[in-house]
Amino acid sequence: MRLPWQAPEYERVCDDCGCAWRVPRQFARRHLQSISGFDVTSHGWQTGADRAQLKAEVESDMAVNEQAASFAQCPKCGSERYTQHAVRS
Numbered sequence: 001m002r003l004p005w006q007a008p009e010y011e012r013v014c015d016d017c018g019c020a021w022r023v024p025r026q027f028a029r030r031h032l033q034s035i036s037g038f039d040v041t042s043h044g045w046q047t048g049a050d051r052a053q054l055k056a057e058v059e060s061d062m063a064v065n066e067q068a069a070s071f072a073q074c075p076k077c078g079s080e081r082y083t084q085h086a087v088r089s
Helices: 048-071
Strands: 009-014 020-024 082-087
Touching: 020 048
Parallel strands: none
Antiparallel strands: 009 020, 009 082
């Protein structure tokens, strides 16, 4: 659920060529994720189901990271240098 004062999207402007593009809020902020949330027992992985769950989580995170990376570059020149501001409709 989005809070009313949060912008639904952000606009990024390339510092190199001036091109502007919109980014959904979920990809506008950089999040650091750790693997500390994985459920590993003291005896290591117990079943194939645990490994399958880990694999699914890793693949899901990779897909989200790829999508976020597509918004991190200027669509015109490919630069990763930009300024960002909230867009409120």
